[in-house]
Amino acid sequence: MTLDSREVTPEAPAAAMGATTAEPLLWTKDVTVDYSGKRALKGTSLSFEAGTVTALIGPSGCGKSTYLRSINLMNREIEGCVIGGEVHYHGIEVNNAETDTYALRKQIGMVFQQPNPFRKSIYENVAFAPRCHGMTRRSELDELVRKSLSAAAIWDEVKDKLGKSALALSGGQQQRLCIARTLAMEPDVVLMDEPCSALDPIATFAIEETIRDMAERGICVVIVTHNMEQAGRVADRTAFFLLGDMIECGPTAELFERPKDKRLEDYLTGRFG
Amino acid sequence: MTSTQRARLSDHVATGILTAIVAAILVALVAIILYILISGAGKAFDISFLTGRPQQFKEGGGIGPELFNSFYLLVLTLLISLPISLGGAIFLTQYAPPGPVTSIAKTAIETLSSLPSIVVGLFGMLTFVLSMGWGFSIISGALALTMFNVPILVRVIQQALEAVPRDQRDAALALGLSRWEATVHILVPRAMPAIITGVILSAGRVFGEAAALIYTAGQSAPVLDFTNFDLTSASCPWNVFRPAETLAVHIWKINSEGVVPDLAAVSTGTAAVLMICVLAFNIIARLLGRAMERKVTAE
Numbered sequence: 089m090t091l092d093s094r095e096v097t098p099e100a101p102a103a104a105m106g107a108t109t110a111e112p113l114l115w116t117k118d119v120t121v122d123y124s125g126k127r128a129l130k131g132t133s134l135s136f137e138a139g140t141v142t143a144l145i146g147p148s149g150c151g152k153s154t155y156l157r158s159i160n161l162m163n164r165e166i167e168g169c170v171i172g173g174e175v176h177y178h179g180i181e182v183n184n185a186e187t188d189t190y191a192l193r194k195q196i197g198m199v200f201q202q203p204n205p206f207r208k209s210i211y212e213n214v215a216f217a218p219r220c221h222g223m224t225r226r227s228e229l230d231e232l233v234r235k236s237l238s239a240a241a242i243w244d245e246v247k248d249k250l251g252k253s254a255l256a257l258s259g260g261q262q263q264r265l266c267i268a269r270t271l272a273m274e275p276d277v278v279l280m281d282e283p284c285s286a287l288d289p290i291a292t293f294a295i296e297e298t299i300r301d302m303a304e305r306g307i308c309v310v311i312v313t314h315n316m317e318q319a320g321r322v323a324d325r326t327a328f329f330l331l332g333d334m335i336e337c338g339p340t341a342e343l344f345e346r347p348k349d350k351r352l353e354d355y356l357t358g359r360f361g
Numbered sequence: 362m363t364s365t366q367r368a369r370l371s372d373h374v375a376t377g378i379l380t381a382i383v384a385a386i387l388v389a390l391v392a393i394i395l396y397i398l399i400s401g402a403g404k405a406f407d408i409s410f411l412t413g414r415p416q417q418f419k420e421g422g423g424i425g426p427e428l429f430n431s432f433y434l435l436v437l438t439l440l441i442s443l444p445i446s447l448g449g450a451i452f453l454t455q456y457a458p459p460g461p462v463t464s465i466a467k468t469a470i471e472t473l474s475s476l477p478s479i480v481v482g483l484f485g486m487l488t489f490v491l492s493m494g495w496g497f498s499i500i501s502g503a504l505a506l507t508m509f510n511v512p513i514l515v516r517v518i519q520q521a522l523e524a525v526p527r528d529q530r531d532a533a534l535a536l537g538l539s540r541w542e543a544t545v546h547i548l549v550p551r552a553m554p555a556i557i558t559g560v561i562l563s564a565g566r567v568f569g570e571a572a573a574l575i576y577t578a579g580q581s582a583p584v585l586d587f588t589n590f591d592l593t594s595a596s597c598p599w600n601v602f603r604p605a606e607t608l609a610v611h612i613w614k615i616n617s618e619g620v621v622p623d624l625a626a627v628s629t630g631t632a633a634v635l636m637i638c639v640l641a642f643n644i645i646a647r648l649l650g651r652a653m654e655r656k657v658t659a660e
Contacts, residue, residue, distance in 0.1 A: 091542050165534055167459060192539035204528035217536035263585065266532070273536060 111179055111306050113138045114159065114196075114277055119173035119183070121154050121163055129154045131350060132334040132341060134327055141299060141309040143323035143340065145316060147355070150329040152312045156279050159310065160196040161189050177277070191270045194221065196277040197270035202286055203262035205254035205269070210237075210246050212267055213254045214272045221273075231270055239305075240268035260291025268297060278302060280311040284313050284318065296322050316356070320344060397632050404617070404630025405637060414584060415611070418539070420623035424631050426582040430499070430594035431638075434578065435568050437503040438510055441614035443560065446514035447549075453515070454522045474512035479572040481509045486576035497604040501523060502578025506567050513566070517559030519578035520598050521552035534559035554653040565639040580614050606633045 115135035121128045129151040136142050144152040154163065161183065163169045175183040182192055205213050214233045223229060233250070237243040242264040245255070254265055258292055263283060270278055280299070284292040299322045313319055319326050320340060327337035328349075336349045347353040362370075383550075404410045413423020449470075457463040485505030495501045525548050533543035581604045589597040597603070606614065612631050615624055 106400055151416065160535065162531070162535060165531070189539045190539055192537075193535055200528060200531065200535075200536035202528060204383060204526070204532045206529065206532065216546070217533075217538060220542055269532075 111176075112136060113178065115176050116155075116159070117176070119155065119158050119171065119175060121151070121158055122170045122172070123166070124168040128332055129158070130333045133173075134334065134337060136277070136308050136310055138308050139306045139325045141303045141311060141322050142322070143319035143326040144312045145314070145319050145326055146329035146335075148314065149331075151332040151334075152327075152329040153281050154313050154332075154336070155329070156281055156310060158183075159277070159279055160193050160198055161164060161187070162193075162198065163202050164189065178355065183207050188219040194273050195275050196279060197275035199263070199266050199270055199274055199278065199280045199283045201282040203259055203266055205257070205262050205265050207255060210254050210257070210265060211250040214269050217269065218272055230257060236272040237265075237269040239271050239298075239301070240264045241294060241301075258291070260287045260294060263287060263291070263295060264298065267295070269275065271302070277308045277310070280309065282312050282314065285314070292318070315345070328355065330355070366535060392574050392620045394636065397629065397636055401629035401631070401633025404626055405633040407630075410630055411634070415582060415627075416621055418620060420621055422621055422623075422627055424608065424611060424627075424634065426585050426632065427606055427608045427611045427631070429585060430578070430582065431568060431609075432597070432609060434499060434502055434574075435564055436508065437499065438506040438567055439560070439564060441503060442507040442510040442514055446511050447517055447556075449511070449515045450518035450522060451544055451549075455540060455548075470512045470515050473508075474516055476509070476512075477572075478509055478570055481505055482573040482576040484508070485573065490577055495542075495602060497577065497579025497581070498602045499578060499605045500601040501572050502605065502607075503601070505577040506570060509570065510563055510567055513563050514560065517563065518552070518556050521555035521559065522548055524555065525551045526602040548636055554650045558646045558650040558655055561642050561649070565642040568642065569609050569635060569639055571607070571613050574607055574610050575613065578607065578610070580606050580610055582606040582611075606639075 095187075107283065112135040115133070116319075117133045118131035119129065119133070120131050132151075132155050134142070134155075144156060146152050146244045157163045158171045159175060161171065161175075163171050171183055173183065177192070177196070179328050206216065208216060211233055214236050215229045218232055219229065223232070234243065237246060242261060244257075245253075245261060246265075254262060257265060263286075267278075267283075281284075284295050293314050297310055298319065299311065311319075311322065325338065325341045326340040328335045328343070330351055336343065336347065343352070344356060347356060370513050383524040387508075394573075398405075410423045411428060413421075414425060415427070416422030447480060450649060453463065453467065457466070485501055485508065489501035489504050490497060493501075529547050529551060530543050533547045534540070538546070578642050583595045585598045585605055586596040587598055590599070592600050593602075595603045608631055612628055612635070615621065615628055621627060
């Protein structure tokens with residue numbers, strides 16, 4: 089399966105995927121981002137299937153995080169930032185003024201580069217957002233907290249100290265708590281912005297296992313990483329960004345072994361970036 | 362002399378000078394505080410002074426009404442100014458679009474926070490006492506103090522909210538919370554220890570304020586009857602339309618036009634009471650801030 093996602097057309101995104109005939113869960117067409125009139129991301133078109141992991145790689149400042157933060161419209165929270173193009177999610181174009189961004193972000197979760205647990209107890213970190221969204225029964229919340237922490241592979245470490253501060257956890261544990269917090273919303277897409285860059289190798293390995301787990305349970309994971317080994321370990325597909333431009337996208341192994349674009353080849357062989 | 366020696370010497374000299382400056386300030390401050398406390402202690406811990414009525418001509422007057430008035434005005438002022446300041450600070454940090462209007466508002470707040478309190482007092486007299494026709498009254502005083510307190514509180518709360526790391530807000534928004542929910546459930550609780558500390562410290566300033574009150578709350582203290590709940594009666598303590606002299610105004614008044622024979626003793630006693638209260642506010646602010654910090658971090 090070879091594809092250049094930039095050829096994906098809105099009429100036949102699935103055909104371009106060469107796999108199923110159904111429309112992908114999430115796809116973008118010509119997404120651009122401007123900061124105060126300055127273009128940070130050129131028209132990017134990619135599609136993402138449920139149950140797969142897609143890595144976005146490239147040197148710093150290449151636009152991969154900017155693209156990621158456009159999918160759940162988080163860029164809109166930055167003053168002077170404008171997202172252009174189309175983001176299709178469950179067959180609906182969401183990059184417009186009518187979209188309920190709050191409802192959208194309940195279903196498209198996000199994990200950040202620095203672990204950012206709330207200054208609350210471990211239990212509250214997970215239960216807080218579902219409660220805000222209307223889940224108030226204690227037994228339901230208890231079960232959700234247990235399930236989410238288990239899914240993020242941190243339950244056994246924290247089950248005896250759920251009332252303790254989340255800030256007392258190690259960096260890796262905090263990041264897994266942040267993943268659990270995201271999973272508690274039962275999202276079908278999880279966006280991860282270099283989730284392991286602040287972590288040691290053991291914690292990184294644990295997170296990578298969780299990422300594969302999430303994909304197996306049908307979640308569509310999009311992960312930004314500057315670590316190509318990590319992309320190789322977790323991602324089914326990889327997209328390469330450079331200078332605000334999506335250069336090449338394809339199955340990870342193929343992309344790494346037979347890069348079509350000279351710039352990607354230079355990047356892979358360490359000639360820049 | 363080598364450059365290392367020179368660096369070490371200049372370090373020693375700088376440390377010495379800075380220590381001397383701090384010591385000089387400390388000595389002056391401690392001397393003032395001790396002087397007031399020692400000369401006023403006799404009265405300040407005398408129950409009949411704390412609860413008694415002030416005298417016009419003979420000795421032995423107390424400061425009961427003034428003490429009550431000071432606290433009542435403070436509570437009213439905080440009740441009015443806290444919601445306004447909290448709303449204003451949340452708007453400025455979370456909602457206000459950057460632009461000329463926002464920057465004018467911010468500049469105005471900064472200017473207002475350094476407005477001389479006598480100007481606030483005269484403004485209050487023209488607006489609340491005369492134009493609104495409320496006369497010298499608690500409500501006029503409380504509103505003048507609000508004018509004086511809001512800019513300070515807005516800045517304190519604004520700084521507390523801005524000190525919350527941005528990633529906390531991002532995390533809340535990424536979980537599908539609205540800006541309002543993120544503010545109310547994440548930002549404000551996180552900033553609460555700093556907000557509480559700021560509010561209590563500003564309360565100390567309000568408590569000791571005299572100039573803004575002389576022309577608004579007035580310089581007379583009607584005899585208060587705590588069994589009187591007729592809100593229109595001048596002797597009802599809770600009546601907000603009665604004049605109310607506070608501790609700070611009382612000090613100013615007896616020193617400028619007092620004729621009681623024990624003037625100096627009443628004055629220092631009042632000053633000591635005032636200072637003990639402000640000192641207590643500061644200590645409470647610190648303890649409460651620390652306790653809140655422990656509570657919100659769930660440790």
